[in-house]
Amino acid sequence: MTWIDTTIDELAAAEAWSYRAGATPATEPTALAALTLGVHGRTEAAERASRWLVEYQNVDGSLGINADQDAPHWPTSLAVLAWCAADAAANGSPRYSENIARATRWIDSVGGKPAERTADLGHDTTLIGWPWVEGTHSWMEPTAWCVLALKASGQGEHPRTREAVRLLIDRLLPEGGANYGNTWVLGQLLRPHLEPTGVALLALAGEEDQDGRIAKSRAWLASGLGPTTTAASLAYGLMGLAASDEVPRQADRWLADAAVQTRTLVGYQPRLTLLTLAALGAECPLITLPRQKVHG
Amino acid sequence: MKRDASQHAAEGAPQLDRRALLAGTGAAAAGLLGYTLLGQHAAEQSVFIARHQRYDGPLEQTIRDGLLATGFDPAPLPGKRVLLKPNMVEPTRASPQMTTNPAVVLAAAEVFRRWGATVTVGEAPGHVRDTEMALYESRLGEALGDGKLPFADLNYEEVGWVVNAGRRSPLPGLFFPRAVMEADIVVSMPKMKTHHWVGLTVSLKNLYGTLPGCKYGWPKNVLHHAGIPQTVVDINASLPKAIAIVDAIVCMEGDGPIMGSAKPMGLVIVGTNPTAVDATCARIMGLDPSRVSYLSLADGMLGPLAERSIRQVGEPWQDVASPFEILDRPHLRDLQSKRPGVLTS
Numbered sequence: 207m208t209w210i211d212t213t214i215d216e217l218a219a220a221e222a223w224s225y226r227a228g229a230t231p232a233t234e235p236t237a238l239a240a241l242t243l244g245v246h247g248r249t250e251a252a253e254r255a256s257r258w259l260v261e262y263q264n265v266d267g268s269l270g271i272n273a274d275q276d277a278p279h280w281p282t283s284l285a286v287l288a289w290c291a292a293d294a295a296a297n298g299s300p301r302y303s304e305n306i307a308r309a310t311r312w313i314d315s316v317g318g319k320p321a322e323r324t325a326d327l328g329h330d331t332t333l334i335g336w337p338w339v340e341g342t343h344s345w346m347e348p349t350a351w352c353v354l355a356l357k358a359s360g361q362g363e364h365p366r367t368r369e370a371v372r373l374l375i376d377r378l379l380p381e382g383g384a385n386y387g388n389t390w391v392l393g394q395l396l397r398p399h400l401e402p403t404g405v406a407l408l409a410l411a412g413e414e415d416q417d418g419r420i421a422k423s424r425a426w427l428a429s430g431l432g433p434t435t436t437a438a439s440l441a442y443g444l445m446g447l448a449a450s451d452e453v454p455r456q457a458d459r460w461l462a463d464a465a466v467q468t469r470t471l472v473g474y475q476p477r478l479t480l481l482t483l484a485a486l487g488a489e490c491p492l493i494t495l496p497r498q499k500v501h502g
Numbered sequence: 503m504k505r506d507a508s509q510h511a512a513e514g515a516p517q518l519d520r521r522a523l524l525a526g527t528g529a530a531a532a533g534l535l536g537y538t539l540l541g542q543h544a545a546e547q548s549v550f551i552a553r554h555q556r557y558d559g560p561l562e563q564t565i566r567d568g569l570l571a572t573g574f575d576p577a578p579l580p581g582k583r584v585l586l587k588p589n590m591v592e593p594t595r596a597s598p599q600m601t602t603n604p605a606v607v608l609a610a611a612e613v614f615r616r617w618g619a620t621v622t623v624g625e626a627p628g629h630v631r632d633t634e635m636a637l638y639e640s641r642l643g644e645a646l647g648d649g650k651l652p653f654a655d656l657n658y659e660e661v662g663w664v665v666n667a668g669r670r671s672p673l674p675g676l677f678f679p680r681a682v683m684e685a686d687i688v689v690s691m692p693k694m695k696t697h698h699w700v701g702l703t704v705s706l707k708n709l710y711g712t713l714p715g716c717k718y719g720w721p722k723n724v725l726h727h728a729g730i731p732q733t734v735v736d737i738n739a740s741l742p743k744a745i746a747i748v749d750a751i752v753c754m755e756g757d758g759p760i761m762g763s764a765k766p767m768g769l770v771i772v773g774t775n776p777t778a779v780d781a782t783c784a785r786i787m788g789l790d791p792s793r794v795s796y797l798s799l800a801d802g803m804l805g806p807l808a809e810r811s812i813r814q815v816g817e818p819w820q821d822v823a824s825p826f827e828i829l830d831r832p833h834l835r836d837l838q839s840k841r842p843g844v845l846t847s
Contacts (some may be wrong), residue, residue, distance in 0.1 A: 228657070402631075
């Protein structure tokens with residue numbers, strides 16, 4: 207039995223999905239579980255996860271972070287992806303269209319708070335993507351997740367999606383990579399990080415930029431991943447590369463080692479879930495769903 | 503269970519975890535710390551400074567001596583929960599001066615464990631969602647394993663809500679993670695660093711890392727929009743059970759708190775009043791604490807800034823002071839306590 211089999215069995219057997227064992231069921235771990243369980247043919251468990259997301263969808267279409275906290279709403283985009291995957295596997299009998307429609311309407315209704323451009327900050331503060339929390343600025347990961355959700359739901363050409371793609375490219379560092387969403391601050395170039403770079407490249411799959419930042423980001427990511435890369439960074443990093451069919455040949459070994467290592471820490475289930483998604487390579491639903499809708 | 507998000511959508515709207523993990527954030531600590539809470543901090547406070555400190559030196563003894571010298575009473579500690587909160591905002595092995603050194607964390611843990619407390623280390627890294635990476639890059643992860651210390655990922659724990667006791671920002675309340683809510687004492691364990699927006703970051707600002715990213719974002723932009731100085735004060739006022747142990751052995755100057763340069767100082771600074779500790783750190787760094795926005799707001803409410811109100815124990819701050827480089831930016835220029843004179847010839 208491989209680490210993937212073990213993880214999928216555990217996910218399928220779970221009553222609910224949370225950030226750590228016994229904690230309040232949470233939206234992000236549940237959406238990720240739905241995605242990987244569905245791909246691995248655990249239909250009943252995947253449906254259970256998708257229905258949990260339905261149960262906790264707010265009236266306005268958004269979802270909060272967990273069963274107790276109906277705000278902030280940044281995981282809404284993850285639920286959309288889970289439902290899109292479920293419907294894509296439903297052989298022409300989609301069950302979550304109404305939930306997806308309400309969630310994407312909510313996504314369209316909110317945006318990050320823009321600001322006047324200033325020499326203190328290197329990025330274009332007027333571009334609007336999505337914030338972690340309503341009323342605050344647009345940041346890298348929530349914007350990337352909303353781009354993925356909108357592409358997966360067939361709205362890849364929506365003006366909000368296109369502006370958000372421009373934002374993501376603008377927030378890539380000149381020599382490649384991304385962090386939480388700043389480039390230059392007070393004249394200082396900041397450092398990139400693996401995880402947000404991977405998430406950004408997932409959202410930017412199939413996109414082009416003028417100055418090669420996407421290609422540089424792929425190169426930076428490829429050079430930064432390795433046997434000591436921790437689980438979430440490794441998973442998103444590999445997914446970001448797989449989105450352009452650039453999976454390192456050592457990926458399977460790194461994933462297996464990361465799976466062993468991450469189990470030593472509290473709250474490993476969501477990280478293991480990510481590793482199983484990354485192990486799918488280009489067949490990961492976070493890659494196939496947006497691609498099908500945009501190109502298919 | 504469908505709910506109307508509009509009823510609760512505003513960040514900061516009062517919400518309580520149904521698991522009722524709120525045990526109150528100050529009641530137990532008030533007795534433990536041996537001082538009364540909000541509004542009573544104008545009285546004299548003690549700050550301990552130890553020099554010639556090294557990461558491979560007897561830090562446990564230094565920290566124990568410092569706590570006792572500043573009036574910390576360990577007698578009530580057996581069975582109590584102590585949360586050590588280091589700074590791991592955005593760790594990278596390329597810049598160890600950014601994060602609290604694991605040796606200091608381990609030494610503090612040993613002090614409190616020997617006094618009978620149950621010790622947990624917790625942090626909500628502000629710029630990275632991969633906390634496992636933060637533990638690896640800061641080298642804290644391997645140290646925690648060596649010290650058999652549990653770690654609480656404060657970014658993703660269940661949360662409880664408390665009224666904003668500071669009322670300096672418009673936030674009506676603050677969400678704290680379970681490990682913070684349940685701790686009897688929170689030990690702010692910052693690295694002494696410059697900060698490119700507010701001048702310096704030490705023990706008060708370090709408590710930004712007690713708030714969960716899942717509620718405030720990465721970065722915790724809700725706090726930025728509500729005002730950095732104001733929310734620093736609000737967090738500390740709402741969490742009146744914090745003491746401070748500062749890693750000032752190798753510090754950061756210049757473009758802190760992330761991109762600055764290492765500045766070796768060889769100091770460990772300890773106190774039961776974080777405001778007094780930070781005021782002392784500011785003086786050591788060559789900054790006037792009364793000109794630092796959040797310290798000015800905290801003055802008299804959370805603790806004293808005035809030299810006459812801070813009893814120095816161990817080394818006098820004047821003997822260890824060494825001005826830190828700060829960015830030459832308009833919003834930082836007035837912070838320095840001694841500005842160079844205008845060239846006239």
